Amino acid sequence: MEYSSKLLERAVNEMSQLPGIGKRTALRLVLHMLRQPKEQTLMLSEALQAVRNEVKFCKSCHNISDQDLCEICTTPNRDLGVICVVEDIKDVMAIENTSSFKGLYHVLGGKISPMDGIGPHDLNIESLVKKVKEGTIKELIFALSSTMEGDTTNFYIYKQIKEYEILTSTIARGISVGDELEYADEITLGRSIVNRIPFENSLKH
Ligand SMILES: [Zn+2]
Numbered sequence: 380m381e382y383s384s385k386l387l388e389r390a391v392n393e394m395s396q397l398p399g400i401g402k403r404t405a406l407r408l409v410l411h412m413l414r415q416p417k418e419q420t421l422m423l424s425e426a427l428q429a430v431r432n433e434v435k436f437c438k439s440c441h442n443i444s445d446q447d448l449c450e451i452c453t454t455p456n457r458d459l460g461v462i463c464v465v466e467d468i469k470d471v472m473a474i475e476n477t478s479s480f481k482g483l484y485h486v487l488g489g490k491i492s493p494m495d496g497i498g499p500h501d502l503n504i505e506s507l508v509k510k511v512k513e514g515t516i517k518e519l520i521f522a523l524s525s526t527m528e529g530d531t532t533n534f535y536i537y538k539q540i541k542e543y544e545i546l547t548s549t550i551a552r553g554i555s556v557g558d559e560l561e562y563a564d565e566i567t568l569g570r571s572i573v574n575r576i577p578f579e580n581s582l583k584h
Pocket of ligand 1: 440451
């Protein structure tokens with residue numbers, strides 16, 4: 380694309396680094412901003428800088444947080460003994476939306492995927508195993524997407540913790556194999572947590 384302005388070109392190039400945003404869309408967005416009041420763009424850039432510079436990850440569950448411990452970990456009356464293991468923060472949001480789960484979460488930050496060069500040590504697995512060893516957890520619920528990588532990750536964690544006396548369960552699969560958790564509708568996802576099954580049962584197939 381030929382640009383009449385280097386500044387415009389730079390803005391378009393930066394914008395098009397975002398996933399799902401091609402050069403054309405980036406150009407459309409930048410031109411849109413130029414038509415809006417300046418303050419609008421200023422607020423956007425300030426919000427982006429603030430989220431980048433100030434956001435933290437919860438020291439306990441690795442969820443995104445404004446404090447050292449996230450709001451979920453510090454809410455009274457949640458069941459501290461039940462931990463739902465998820466791939467990422469979007470899954471926490473999806474499950475919270477169902478209002479069907481009152482335990483805590485543990486965000487792994489992805490799943491084991493040798494093809495993509497992601498091994499167990501790239502994920503927040505060690506801190507999960509440590510929590511289990513500390514002995515305060517009664518149950519781990521695996522709520523990873525039902526893909527080969529999800530299953531591999533579940534099984535890896537299961538092997539690390541099976542010597543400890545806790546329940547392990549996996550969300551019931553109203554969600555079909557290969558579906559990403561975040562796309563499941565709230566009712567199905569809510570039910571699949573309530574009707575979770577012992578993890579051992581999910582291994583017999
Ligand atoms: Zn937390």
